[in-house]
Amino acid sequence: MKKELSKYIPMIKMLAQTFGKSCEIVLHDLSQPQSSVVYTINNHVTGRQIGQPFDHLIKQVLLAKDFTDDYKANYLICTPDKREIKSSTVFLRDSTDKIIGAICINYDLSALRNIQNFCNDMLMIDTETIPSEIEPFDHVVEIVDDLIDKIISNTDVATLKRKDKIELIHFMEKKGVFLIKGSIDKVAEKMNISKVTVYSYLDEIKKMEN
Template identity: 50%
Template sequence: MNKSEVELKRYIPIVEAIAQTFGKHCEVILHDLTHPQSSVIYVANGHVTGREVGQPFNHLITQVLLSNKFQNDLVANYKTETIDNKVIKSSTALIRNSIGEVIGALCINFDLTHLEIAKDFFGSFSQLEQDSVKEEVELYGNVLDIVDDLIGKIVDKDRVDDMDRSHKLQLVKFMDEKGVFLIKGAIDKVADLLKVSKVTIYSYLDEIRKNNSD
């Protein structure tokens, strides 16, 4: 066992602490970079990517040293993929000896595959389809009778002569919120019942929607 390896073995408890904290989907690898062709000296949860002691490093140059995110001897949260198509979130930190020479690296590989499957499942499960609504819908027969009756009940035509502008505006606001004016002919119906012109109803709606946007 060379001097660098002896020094790096001190990091094994840290490797195990990370692996045991984050569970079986978290692989942690300790590299001795003084022996690049067989840099892996310790692996926890090696089943994640299949890494074994005695193997060389893989992504140290391409995704760590050459990364734009490489800073303070660290690149965190870069994406890798295994040969069996696992999606891995990886982080790599370099290890220096007492005189500042890089002698090793600690790599964390977290398997996101199960999370991706869960995300897809919950995304599909929670997806809601929203129907598009036309500006005006034409209704016929009993449905139109029901809507006409509903408008009449909202307006309460027996009291129209006693209503001031504010009261009429509130009624129009309520009907607008409930979608009454999406129905073809509703503006004419409401104008007749409130004893105002269609232009007045349009002005009420403009005022209401402007206030809502403000």
């Protein structure tokens, strides 16, 4: 783990102890998007494991209407067993103002739902829907462009077989990269393939998923 990120671990431990076992905290290293999780505490909440990729940074954080000052608070995710999780995410910058990581707080609302009237403030969630493609603000484009760079730069695209290229496109599609207007052009350029090829891969992915 990078020293710049390890300095946040005492704060993460303090927050986890403050809010108890229902509070999971995950530290991401965004220089390695495909395996960004580098530290977790109370990971029984969602089962996040070190070495896993990010899940919600683009779809529910960067594309949220009220995303500002590098953070998004109180958005809703659900676990495979249908538990509601209230999540908040803040991006971390280095001394050069470059995004290097993120801290995600995931709070299991199961117990609090039983006393919802008493905990209305604690249970405030964002039900914003995400459009198929939007034209985001400049600061969002900067972060997503950086993620695209890191996702692709971690792979020697010149040596990839077709199925590997589809797998890489699929990873970016699942993470919401292509919700950003112009991202298909950028990915095509960086992978040295045509935009038409990216669209054909995405069509193939949709057929496989259906």
